[in-house]
Amino acid sequence: MERWQVVTVVVAGYLLLTLLIGLFAGRRVSASVAGYVAADRQFGLLAQYFVTGAMIFSAFAFLGGPGWAYAQGAAVFYILSYGVLGIAPWYVLGPKAGRLGRRLGFVTQAQLVAGRFPSRSLSLLLALLSVAAFVPYIMLQMSGAGIVFRAVTDGHVPFWLGAAVSYLVVLVYVLFGGVAAVGWTNVFQGIIMMSVAWGLGLYIPIHLYGGVGAMFERIADARPELLTLPGLNAGGEPWSWGAYSSAILASALGFTLWPHLFMKSYTSRDDDTLRRTVILFPTFQLFLIPIFLVGFAGVLYPSPPEAPDFIMPHMILQTGLPALVVGLFCAGALSASMSTGDALMHAAASIAVEDGVRPYVRLTDAQQRLLMRALVVVVGAVAYYFAIVQKQTLVFLLLTAYGLVDQLAPPVYAALFWKRATTPGVLAGLAAGIGADLFFFWQRDLRPFDLHEGILGALANTLVLVVVSLFTAPQPEAHATVYVEPEEEAAGATVEAVA
Template identity: 25%
Template structure:
C-alpha cells in the first residue's frame, strides 16, 4: 500500500462524493418527486452537461480497464471498441434526435414507453423493458469490477489472507456511497460528477500516452517489445500469446463484433436516459458530432495496453494491467490521481444505469401492470427503491462470481439488447412493422442468441465462454448477437407480411409524424419548431 497514492485517491473520492450529495441543490425544481426530475434531471441539460454525461455514461471504468486489458492480453481484439465507437455516432445522429422529439412531446421516460405508444402493444413494451433491465445488470456489475481492480492495486482490496468481509469492505463502502447519492440526487449527481470524471480521465490519458512511452524508450521500443512478447508460445495452449492484426477467420469475428456493438450501443437504457435528459433536439445533434472525441481517447487507452506489455507488467488479471502500470510508473501522487479517475469512472455509469433500469421497471412494469393510477410521487419512490436493488444485485454478482465469468455474462448484454433494435429504431422511422411480428422476432432472437452463447464453452469458464460462434450458411466465426439480430429482422419481416395478409389487428399509434421532428415543446406539450 502506497500511503501517498491512497491519500490522493481518498481525497478525490471524498470530493466527488460531496458533489454527488450537493447535486440535489443544482437547479432544483419546484417538485423533485417526479421521474422527470429525479430520473431525467428535469430534462434540462445543455450541450456541455449532456456531452459529459453521455461520455461518462458510455465510456465507463470497465472500458478504461477492459480495452487496454484486452490489448495487453491478446492484441488486436481490444481495438474493436475504437472501431465500433467510430461507427456508432453517424447511426445515433439519424435516430436519437427523433427519439428525443417524440419522447418530449408525449412525456416518455423510457424506450419501452415509446414502443408502447408507437405500436400500442403492452406485451412488446414489456419485452423491451425486461430486456433492457436484464442487459443493464451485468454493466452495473462490471463498473464494480473496475472499481475493485483499482482497490486491489491500491492494496485495500482483494487480499487473499483476509476474511471475505474484510477483503470486500472497501467495495461495500463504495457501493454504499454510490447508493446514497443516487437516492438523494438522482440523475443530477452523475451529471455533475461526470464533469470531474471526464476531466480527470483526459488529463491522465494524455499524460500517460506521452510520459510512459518516453520512460520506456519511445513507441519504437514499445512495439518491438510487443512483437517479441506476442510471438512467444503460451505453454498452456501451445499458441502465440497474441497478434497485432486478425488472422484468417478473425476478420469475420472482428467485423461482426464491431457492427453488432455499434448497432447496440445507443439501444441500452442508460444511453436513452442520458439522451432524454437534454433540453433540446439540437443538443443531441451537437453531441453526436463532438462525442467522437472519446473515440480518440479510447485509441490512446488501447495503446496503454501495449505499454503495459513493454513495461513488463505482470498480473493475474488483464483488467488490472493498466492500474498496475500507473502504480509502477507514475510518481505516487499522480498514481493516486490516475487510479481515482478510474474509480470515479465507475460511479457515474453505475448511477445512470441503475436509474435507467429502475425507470424501466417503474414505468413499464409497475405502472403498466401493477398500479395503473400510480401518482408521480409513487413512481419516484418505486424507482428509487428499484435503483437500490439493481445496485445490490450487481454487487452480489461481483462478490459471488469470478470476474472473468462476469465478463462473459456482460457479452450477453449486447446479444440481448440488439433484439430490441427493430422495435425501437425501426419504430422511429416506420409504422409498417406489425407488433406481433416484432414480438415474435424478439423472442426468436433472444432464444437463439442465449442458447448459442450458452453452447460456446471454454476450459476455464465452461458455458458462456465467448461471444462468437459459427455463422449459419457462411461457416465463418462471427458475433452471436449480430446473427441473432439478423434472424430477428428476417422473422419480423416475414411475419409482418403474414399478419397483414391475415388481417391481424394493429395497435393504436398515439404519435404523429410531426412529433418526430419537433425542436422543443411548449408548456402544454405541443410540438414546436424553430423558424
C-alpha cells in the first residue's frame, strides 16, 4: 500500500471513532432544549476542561500558528500571550453567568444580556453579530481540514473533499448528539491533539537540527529578524508595535465573550468546575510551544511549502516519518479543526433560534430543536461555500472575527457589573461599536497607531454606552441587583424567608 493510502485508512478510523463517541454521548442527555444546548447542565471537570481547551485550540492554532511562526516569526508570540490574559476574567464571569443561567433558565449569552436589558431588537442584534463572527471562524476550521487532507495524501484527496468528509461527520454527531456529543468528542480530540503536538514539536527540531537550541542558534545567525518582536507582517515587512500589542489586547478582550464559549458556562455542573477549568487552562496554552517549534523548523528548510498555512503537514512529510505517524498527525489536526467547528456550528444554530427567532415566534420545545438542527445544516453549508472560495490566511480570518466579538464585551460586562446601565445605552453602544469596528476594518490606513479595529470599536462602544445610560432613566434597583449582585440578593431572600 502506498503511504497516502495508509494515511487515509488511519484517518478514516479516527473519523469513525469520533462519530461513534459523538452518537453515544448524545444518547445520554434528555430530549429537550436544555439537553441539546446545555447538556442538562451536567458536565464535570474532565468534560469541561477539554470542551474549553479543545474548543479554543482550533485549526487556527494547529496550522495557522506554525504558518505564522514560519513566515512572520516572533509575531506569532501574540497568540501565546493573549490566551491566559483572556481567560482570567472567566474565573469570575463564568460562575456568575452560570449561576444566573441555572436560576433564570438561560442557555445563551444573549438571553443573559436581553434578560438584564429587555429588548427584542437587542436579542436579534446579538444573534446576528454572533453568527456573523462565527462564519469566518467556521470557514477557517473547514479550510484547515481541507489543507490537511490535501497535503498528506499528496493531493489524492482534494481540498473540497477533505473539508466535506470531515464536516459531514461533525454534522451527523452535532445533529443527533447536540452539545453532549460536542463535549465528549472534544475530550477524545483534545487528548489526540495534545499528544501529537508535543510529540512532533520536539521530534522535528531534534531530527533536523540536533535539538531545539541548535535550531534557534542557526535561525539567529541567518534570520535574526524572525526571533525578536514584533516580527514581520504578512507581506514580509516589519510588523508595527501598535498592531502587535493591540492584537494581544483585542484577542484577550474578546476571548471569553465568544458566544460559543460563553454558553458553556451553562453546561457545567457547578461553579467550582468552571473555576478549575480556568486554572488548568494555561496547561493547554503551553501546547502552542511545540506547535510553533514546527513552524520555526521550516524557516531554514530548503524546500518551501506552497503557502505558510501548509508548513505543518509539509514538515511532517519532508522528515520521512512513517505513514502511521503521518496519519496520527492528520487525526490531531482534524481534531483541532473539528473540535472547534462542531461547537461553533452547534452554537450558531442554537443562538439563531433562541435569540433570533424565539423572541418573535412562539415555538414548542420539539419545534425549537428541529429548527436548530435545520440551521446547523444551513450554517455548515454557507461556511463550506465560503471556505472553498476564500483566499485569506487562517490567522487573518480569526483576527477579523475578533473585532466583532470584542463588541460583546461592553454589553456583557455592563449586564453583570454596572447597575446604572440602561437598555438604550447598551443598544446605542453596540451600534457605535459595530460601526467603528467595520469602518476601521475597511479603512485600515486611518487607524491610529495601527491599533486593531476591535479595540477601537470597543472604546467607542463603551463611551456611548456610558454616556447614553447616564442620560436615560435608570432601571429599577431590584431588577439590576438580580444580575449585578446575585449572591447578596439570594442571601437577602433567605434572610427574609427565615424572618
